[in-house]
Amino acid sequence: MAELDRVIEQMNDIAWWRHGSDARADAWALLRDEAPVMFGPEPEIEGFPRGPGFWSVTRHADVVHVSRHPDLFCSGQGTNIPDLPVEIAEFFGSMINMDAPKHTRLRMIVNRSFTPRMVARIDADVRRKARSIVAEVAPQGSCDVVAELAAPLPLQIICEMMGIPRDSWQRVFELTNIILGDINSTPDLGALMGAAVEMAQIAQAVGEDRLADPQDDLVSAMMHAEVDGESLQPMEMASFFILLAAAGNETTRNAISHGVRLLTDHPDQRAVWQADPETVSPTAVEEIVRWATPVIHFRRTATADTRIGDAEISEGDKVVMWYESADRDPRAFDEPTRFDVTRSPNDHLGFGAGGPHFCLGANLARREIRVMFEELFRWIPDIHATGEPTWLSSPFIHGITGLPASFTPTDVPADALAELDGDGID
Numbered sequence: 001m002a003e004l005d006r007v008i009e010q011m012n013d014i015a016w017w018r019h020g021s022d023a024r025a026d027a028w029a030l031l032r033d034e035a036p037v038m039f040g041p042e043p044e045i046e047g048f049p050r051g052p053g054f055w056s057v058t059r060h061a062d063v064v065h066v067s068r069h070p071d072l073f074c075s076g077q078g079t080n081i082p083d084l085p086v087e088i089a090e091f092f093g094s095m096i097n098m099d100a101p102k103h104t105r106l107r108m109i110v111n112r113s114f115t116p117r118m119v120a121r122i123d124a125d126v127r128r129k130a131r132s133i134v135a136e137v138a139p140q141g142s143c144d145v146v147a148e149l150a151a152p153l154p155l156q157i158i159c160e161m162m163g164i165p166r167d168s169w170q171r172v173f174e175l176t177n178i179i180l181g182d183i184n185s186t187p188d189l190g191a192l193m194g195a196a197v198e199m200a201q202i203a204q205a206v207g208e209d210r211l212a213d214p215q216d217d218l219v220s221a222m223m224h225a226e227v228d229g230e231s232l233q234p235m236e237m238a239s240f241f242i243l244l245a246a247a248g249n250e251t252t253r254n255a256i257s258h259g260v261r262l263l264t265d266h267p268d269q270r271a272v273w274q275a276d277p278e279t280v281s282p283t284a285v286e287e288i289v290r291w292a293t294p295v296i297h298f299r300r301t302a303t304a305d306t307r308i309g310d311a312e313i314s315e316g317d318k319v320v321m322w323y324e325s326a327d328r329d330p331r332a333f334d335e336p337t338r339f340d341v342t343r344s345p346n347d348h349l350g351f352g353a354g355g356p357h358f359c360l361g362a363n364l365a366r367r368e369i370r371v372m373f374e375e376l377f378r379w380i381p382d383i384h385a386t387g388e389p390t391w392l393s394s395p396f397i398h399g400i401t402g403l404p405a406s407f408t409p410t411d412v413p414a415d416a417l418a419e420l421d422g423d424g425i426d
Contacts, residue, residue, distance in 0.1 A: 004038065007027045008038065008041070009040075009041075010027065011040065011395065012042070014395075017393055018391055018393045020389070021291075024324070028058055028328060031056060031325065032325060032331075036309055037055055037057055037062060037309050037311035037313075038055065040054065041053050042082060042318075043081070043082070054081055054299065054318035055311065055318065057319060057321050059325075059329055059331060060326040060329040060332035061329075061332070062308050063323065063353050065308065066308065067321060068354045070100070070355055070356055070357075072303055072304060073302060073303070074099045074300060075099055075298075075300060075301075075357060076098055076301075079097055079299050079300075080396070081318065081320060095107060095240065095243065096357060103357075105228070105230060106232070106240070109231070109232045110222060110232075110240060111360070122157065122160070122161060125157070125160070126157060126371050127375075128420040129152075129153055129156050129157065130371045132417060133148075134412065135416075136148075137380075138379050138380050138407075138410045138412050139409050140409065141406060141408070141409035142406045142407070143404075144402055144403065145256070145257050145385070145400075145403040145404075146253065146257050146400055146401060146402055147402070150256035150257045153256070153368055153372055154252035155249050155253075158245055158249055161218045161219075162203065162219055162245075163209075163215075163219040164202060164241075168202055173249075175195040175198055175245075176246050176249055178192065178194075179192060179242070199238070199245065200235070200238040200239065200242060203237060203240075206219055207222075207238065210223045210224075219237070250294060250399065251294040254397070254399050255285075255294060255350075255369050256369055257400040258288060259292070260376075260384075260385055260405060261385050261389060261403060262288060263384075264385040265385075269284075269340065269341045272342065273373075274381060277373075277374055280342060281373070281374065282366075282370070283341060283346065284373070286343070287339065287343050289351065289369070290333075291327075291339060293327045293348070293350050293398055294350065294397060294398055295398070296324045296394075296396055296397065297321060297395065297396065298320075298357075299318055299320045299321075300321065301317070302314065302315055302317045321353065324398060326349050326353070333346075351365070379412050380408065383406070385403055386405055387403070387404040389401075390402040
């Protein structure tokens with residue numbers, strides 16, 4: 001029991017989160033085996049009252065159970081472990097901090113803008129942007145994977161999808177980093193709110209413009225869609241953009257960064273993927289997302305007295321789903337510590353564990369990851385990490401902030417870029 005208590009205490013020490021998931025693997029295994037649903041204290045945050053504690057849920061099946069029963073485990077009371085001030089939650093939470101019926105209404109409106117037809121329209125643009133990013137880096141022979149390869153692609157795609165003016169893209173990137181920066185013992189709430197307000201203003205202006213002057217784009221479709229006579233308001237669209245820019249950008253950025261690191265550490269799996277990208281890419285992307293598990297956890301709140309396994313959960317208790325642990329659970333995965341680009345089935349929780357809050361942008365993220373690696377394999381196939389990654393100090397995002405890499409310098413010919421200006425690109 002003393003060892004279990006020590007693990008729970010470690011969760012509240014930011015130093016424990018300054019490493020990748022490998023450093024926490026033994027602790028997660030202990031919790032899964034000995035106390036899969038265990039109650040522990042919340043972290044102390046200076047200036048805030050300490051919360052009442054929370055249940056850690058670490059097994060794959062239990063995480064899925066919590067996620068798929070929103071009637072018993074709601075999101076509307078917060079998805080972070082600490083209770084955030086209302087004004088923070090409203091700006092950062094968007095749909096993830098909502099329950100039905102409001103969540104259902106907003107999700108249906110946004111879903112209509114993420115139909116296969118709407119996403120297919122940007123498919124060629126994903127390839128175009130990925131190739132342009134690689135072309136800029138390829139002659140250098142070295143780069144920082146995060147800053148120069150992984151970060152630009154999702155940021156550009158999201159900003160363009162949401163109609164954000166090009167001269168604001170860099171500022172959106174800077175604001176996103178403030179929102180999802182290193183988690184310290186004392187959050188700078190002023191900086192967080194300032195970043196949220198500025199991002200909301202950028203997006204709200206676009207929403208208001210599309211209401212007045214609709215165009216053939218995603219934002220116009222969102223702003224003019226209706227469910228039961230209700231439409232998305234500009235401020236709701238702005239809140240959704242904060243969620244999409246922060247969560248969507250960070251998830252894809254980290255999956256690509258983790259992928260380069262994993263292929264460096266597992267050259268046999270790189271060889272398998274590079275030998276047959278068309279066949280292997282779909283399973284390889286899922287395996288990278290499983291290993292990366294970019295979002296480490298989300299919280300729910302019990303709406304009634306219930307049970308998870310052998311644990312008695314009381315109404316109002318906080319319940320935390322540890323996706324990072326669930327994605328290494330041997331009860332759900334054959335040899336979970338083995339990186340296998342052909343793994344199938346692969347019921348990972350990197351995009352959530354099902355239920356109403358499953359990641360809306362999962363298919364877009366999959367496409368971005370796949371296309372980026374196909375472009376890397378084509379133009380700089382020997383890219384490999386040359387040093388250890390630097391990690392985001394966060395119990396929420398499994399983030400890499402820097403990863404040096406080298407490769408044989410090359411030039412992407414102009415005609416390879418020009419061919420993407422036409423239609424029919426895979």
